[in-house]
Amino acid sequence: xxxxxxxxxxxxxxxxxxIFKFKKVLYPLVLIGILAAYALGFTEWNANYxxxxxxxxxxxxxxxxxxxxxxxxxxxxxxxxxxxYFEKDHVTDHFALVLFALVGALMLTAFSNMTTLxxxxxxxxxxxxxxxxxxxxxxxSNEAGFKYLIMGSFxxxxxxxxxxxxxxATGSFDLMAIRAYISHNGAxxxxxxxxxxxxxxxxxxFKVSAAPFHFWAPDVYEGSPTVITALMSTIVKTAAFAAxxxxxxxxxxxxxxxxxxxxxxxxxxxxxxxNITAATQQSVKRMLAYSSISHAAFMLMAILAxxxxxxxxxxxxxxxxxxSIGSIAAFTVVYHVSKQESGSSNIEAFNGLAKRHPLMAxxxxxxxxxxxxIPVTSGFFAKYFVFSLLIGTSYNWLxxxxxxxxxxxxxxxxxxxxxxxxxxxxxxxGITIDSSHVVLLLLTTLFTIALGLVPNFVIEIxx
Amino acid sequence: MLVGLLIIVPxxxxxxxxxxxxxxxxxxxxxxxxxxxxxxxxxxFQYKHNPASADLVLNxxxxxxxxxxxxxxxxxxxxxxxxxxxxxxxxxxxxxxxxEYEKPNSFYGLILIMQMALVGVFTAxxxxxxxxxxxxxxxxxxxICLLWGGENRGAITFKFFVYTLLGSLFMLVxxxxxxxHTGFETGIKSWAIADLYQAxxxxxxxxxxxVFWCIFLAFGIKMPIFPLHTWxxxxxxxxxxQGTMLLSGIMLKMGTFGLIKWLLPLTPLAMEKWxxxxxxxxxxxxxxxxxxxxxxxxxxxxxxxxxxxHVGLIAAGILSCTQQGIQGGVMQMLAHGVNVVGLFxxxxxxxRHTGTRDIDKLGGIRSMNGNFAVLFLIIMxxxxxxxxxxxxxxxxxxxNGVYQYSAVTAGFAALTVVLGAVYMLRSxxxxxxxERKDSAIAFGSLVGSDKLVLYIICFVIVAFGVYPAxxxxxxxxxxxxxxxxxx
Numbered sequence: 001x002x003x004x005x006x007x008x009x010x011x012x013x014x015x016x017x018x019i020f021k022f023k024k025v026l027y028p029l030v031l032i033g034i035l036a037a038y039a040l041g042f043t044e045w046n047a048n049y050x051x052x053x054x055x056x057x058x059x060x061x062x063x064x065x066x067x068x069x070x071x072x073x074x075x076x077x078x079x080x081x082x083x084x085y086f087e088k089d090h091v092t093d094h095f096a097l098v099l100f101a102l103v104g105a106l107m108l109t110a111f112s113n114m115t116t117l118x119x120x121x122x123x124x125x126x127x128x129x130x131x132x133x134x135x136x137x138x139x140x141s142n143e144a145g146f147k148y149l150i151m152g153s154f155x156x157x158x159x160x161x162x163x164x165x166x167x168x169a170t171g172s173f174d175l176m177a178i179r180a181y182i183s184h185n186g187a188x189x190x191x192x193x194x195x196x197x198x199x200x201x202x203x204x205x206f207k208v209s210a211a212p213f214h215f216w217a218p219d220v221y222e223g224s225p226t227v228i229t230a231l232m233s234t235i236v237k238t239a240a241f242a243a244x245x246x247x248x249x250x251x252x253x254x255x256x257x258x259x260x261x262x263x264x265x266x267x268x269x270x271x272x273x274x275n276i277t278a279a280t281q282q283s284v285k286r287m288l289a290y291s292s293i294s295h296a297a298f299m300l301m302a303i304l305a306x307x308x309x310x311x312x313x314x315x316x317x318x319x320x321x322x323x324s325i326g327s328i329a330a331f332t333v334v335y336h337v338s339k340q341e342s343g344s345s346n347i348e349a350f351n352g353l354a355k356r357h358p359l360m361a362x363x364x365x366x367x368x369x370x371x372x373x374i375p376v377t378s379g380f381f382a383k384y385f386v387f388s389l390l391i392g393t394s395y396n397w398l399x400x401x402x403x404x405x406x407x408x409x410x411x412x413x414x415x416x417x418x419x420x421x422x423x424x425x426x427x428x429x430g431i432t433i434d435s436s437h438v439v440l441l442l443l444t445t446l447f448t449i450a451l452g453l454v455p456n457f458v459i460e461i462x463x
Numbered sequence: 464m465l466v467g468l469l470i471i472v473p474x475x476x477x478x479x480x481x482x483x484x485x486x487x488x489x490x491x492x493x494x495x496x497x498x499x500x501x502x503x504x505x506x507x508f509q510y511k512h513n514p515a516s517a518d519l520v521l522n523x524x525x526x527x528x529x530x531x532x533x534x535x536x537x538x539x540x541x542x543x544x545x546x547x548x549x550x551x552x553x554x555x556x557x558x559x560x561x562x563e564y565e566k567p568n569s570f571y572g573l574i575l576i577m578q579m580a581l582v583g584v585f586t587a588x589x590x591x592x593x594x595x596x597x598x599x600x601x602x603x604x605x606x607i608c609l610l611w612g613g614e615n616r617g618a619i620t621f622k623f624f625v626y627t628l629l630g631s632l633f634m635l636v637x638x639x640x641x642x643x644h645t646g647f648e649t650g651i652k653s654w655a656i657a658d659l660y661q662a663x664x665x666x667x668x669x670x671x672x673x674v675f676w677c678i679f680l681a682f683g684i685k686m687p688i689f690p691l692h693t694w695x696x697x698x699x700x701x702x703x704x705q706g707t708m709l710l711s712g713i714m715l716k717m718g719t720f721g722l723i724k725w726l727l728p729l730t731p732l733a734m735e736k737w738x739x740x741x742x743x744x745x746x747x748x749x750x751x752x753x754x755x756x757x758x759x760x761x762x763x764x765x766x767x768x769x770x771x772x773h774v775g776l777i778a779a780g781i782l783s784c785t786q787q788g789i790q791g792g793v794m795q796m797l798a799h800g801v802n803v804v805g806l807f808x809x810x811x812x813x814x815r816h817t818g819t820r821d822i823d824k825l826g827g828i829r830s831m832n833g834n835f836a837v838l839f840l841i842i843m844x845x846x847x848x849x850x851x852x853x854x855x856x857x858x859x860x861x862x863n864g865v866y867q868y869s870a871v872t873a874g875f876a877a878l879t880v881v882l883g884a885v886y887m888l889r890s891x892x893x894x895x896x897x898e899r900k901d902s903a904i905a906f907g908s909l910v911g912s913d914k915l916v917l918y919i920i921c922f923v924i925v926a927f928g929v930y931p932a933x934x935x936x937x938x939x940x941x942x943x944x945x946x947x948x949x950x
Contacts, residue, residue, distance in 0.1 A: 403632040
């Protein structure tokens with residue numbers, strides 16, 4: 001709870017900074033604030049388990065704290081990556097928007113009521129719409145923001161409609177009350193309740209950009225400034241999954257026959273569409289956008305195996321951490337490479353990166369190996385946990401499909417590696433990057449490998 | 464502890480070598496690989512002295528809640544393959560002394576890291592660890608082939624990588640499936656090999672068949688077995704010589720070793736049901752690859768195909784599930800590992816001295832360098848398994864084993880002897896004998912490092928051909944252990 005107050009406070013402070021002229025100290029202040037919020041999470045661990053606040057609207061259990069931890073850690077890395085973004089114009093606006101989006105993300109990890117779910121999603125999304133369009137003289141960025149807004153509003157509409165139907169059937173917004181209602185009246189729920197569940201499902205699938213609700217993602221990812229793309233594919237995604245998980249594992253766990261098969265089809269579709277489309281992309285940024293759809297499908301697989309209790313939760317936690325860290329490393333490299341090439345992140349821009357900046361090439365390689373799921377990186381364990389959750393259920397066929405499409409995934413991740421090591425660079429001059437980014441790359445790479453070597457800390461976190 | 468050292472030394476050495484420059488890299492790499500070889504010899508005598516010694520096993524918890532342990536150990540079988548690995552790596556490094564590679568630190572560093580993974584594969588006693596080492600072995604060799612390979616290496620190494628990765632992912636599924644059936648009595652799931660064996664045997668025949676094909680796919684691709692071999696010839700030809708040696712000399716054995724330790728005891732029922740199909744594929748591969756080898760013009764490609772033929776026989780012998788078949792498979796794995804490294808070195812020498820590997824363009828080299836001709840002859844004879852060479856024991860046992868399974872199959876499998884003699888002797892004849900072609904004129908004397916490697920290989924071929932007992936005893940012992948698990 002204290003962490004959320006700090007982040008919200010920082011957001012308000014950022015808006016005041018323009019007036020009171022302390023823009024310069026804002027950046028260190030935010031970094032310290034995030035670290036403080038992260039550290040405070042530890043004091044609350046196990047301490048106020050099940051404490052509910054604001055009339056049972058928010059609940060801070062360990063799951064919420066763990067996902068907040070992932071989000072805050074990613075946010076810390078992200079702020080290091082995005083230091084340029086807070087230097088030119090609209091500095092305080094950028095700070096405020098990102099911090100408020102962060103508040104929304106944190107809210108999505110801890111909601112215990114449908115209204116807080118909706119509020120969280122909106123608080124997260126509205127700043128993101130603006131941030132996507134924040135390169136305001138760039139047509140692609142404007143288009144990205146606009147598309148994101150239209151599609152996001154649609155999804156919000158679905159969500160509201162779904163919530164209304166569920167409220168109509170069960171008479172409550174409270175997650176636990178809905179869950180209790182389902183388990184008591186399992187047999188005679190009205191048909192519109194199921195419609196409500198499916199509408200909520202569709203809305204959430206929009207937010208995590210699973211096929212066939214993914215069409216906004218590639219354009220938005222490509223058009224937005226690279227750092228914002230990194231924000232979307234890490235923090236926003238983690239938050240959306242925390243919410244997805246809480247809704248479908250806890251609240252609607254009783255009616256999993258209704259949404260299970262739909263989800264299975266969505267996963268299958270996402271795996272196939274995302275991997276095949278990603279393989280044909282020329283732009284690395286766009287490729288990462290499509291690959292994020294495939295990672296979403298993997299995380300959804302952990303939700304699909306819904307009878308595994310906390311194992312599913314820790315698998316999703318691990319996956320989102322591994323994926324976020326790997327993505328931050330990848331986007332750091334993409335950011336610098338595309339800066340060299342005046343904004344283009346085409347695969348040719350990566351040619352010969354191993355000669356121009358060996359460290360970046362090595363870190364990018366580790367990130368790609370992790371995203372492709374090669375041991376002993378964290379990405380491998382992430383996929384392993386998902387497989388081991390799903391094996392032996394009736395969804396064995398999804399595992400086979402996931403494996404076949406992973407092989408396609410290797411193709412496009414390795415295309416980047418091959419380009420970096422094997423193709424001759426267009427320019428011979430070296431690339432210089434900030435020392436803070438060097439540290440960031442080293443940290444994320446180290447993290448990726450360390451998480452792969454000792455996954456215990458994350459997966460045994462719930463005891 | 465000793466077994467832990469065997470894994471950690473190449474890793475540390477590899478990381479050290481990354482930090483060096485120029486010629487120092489290869490010398491340091493050679494030094495460390497010799498240390499590793501010495502360690503494995505110590506382990507060998509330790510094993511002879513006391514097979515149950517605590518030095519030969521290591522078991523630490525890795526991920527407690529999932530039953531994953533860092534469990535490695537040396538038994539008779541893994542002892543042999545670790546010896547093969549540690550013996551070949553110094554030779555492979557030595558054979559590279561005349562090749563000027565760019566970025567030698569990365570090259571030798573990757574070789575040593577690969578050695579770490581290979582030793583890990585051969586010693587792992589935990590299913591999960593086995594998989595991790597199995598995948599780890601793939602990454603260094605991918606970069607070795609990619610960075611120092613021949614023309615068009617991008618596409619070819621990529622095909623190799625995707626093929627093997629796909630296979631191993633299926634193996635992972637198969638292993639997880641067995642793992643999910645462990646611990647019914649205790650309620651604690653475990654990746655320990657003994658628990659996996661037990662769980663595997665508790666499955667019914669359909670479940671076992673699923674596991675069998677998942678895992679067989681991975682091993683079949685690695686070896687490779689027809690029709691999963693299409694990545695192999697191009698990869699072998701395009702990889703740098705040392706990469707080819709690693710691939711064919713050691714990495715191929717991961718597949719056959721896996722068959723023995725990680726497939727047969729896991730799914731005995733499925734073996735009864737599907738063993739015939741798998742043997743059929745292996746035997747078909749023998750004839751198919753031999754026929755293609757006969758018409759090859761490129762000597763390196765010829766050896767690549769001969770390798771498919773040899774490994775087909777090994778696989779058929781192992782899959783026959785007989786004492787002789789498996790024991791022969793183990794012996795042949797060792798012999799083939801040594802011989803094929805020698806043959807690929809010869810292909811490399813031919814290319815370096817004459818500028819071509821095209822058999823038609825070569826001829827009459829014997830008249831230029833009689834010494835080389837003798838060494839080449841010995842290695843070639845070892846490869847066609849002449850009595851008193853190291854190849855003979857294994858091949859004899861293998862055919863014996865397949866014969867016990869089915870006489871007709873053995874008849875086809877034995878064709879490998881005839882066909883092997885055809886392509887080996889014919890290529891030798893046209894390269895070394897006959898009229899001296901233009902390309903042979905420049906063929907001078909061999910450089911010291913190449914000569915040394917060839918001498919060592921020839922010595923091993925003859926020595927273990929005449930007196931195979933030390934290896935054969937171990938192979939027999941290891942096989943008996945596996946056979947116990949098959950009943």
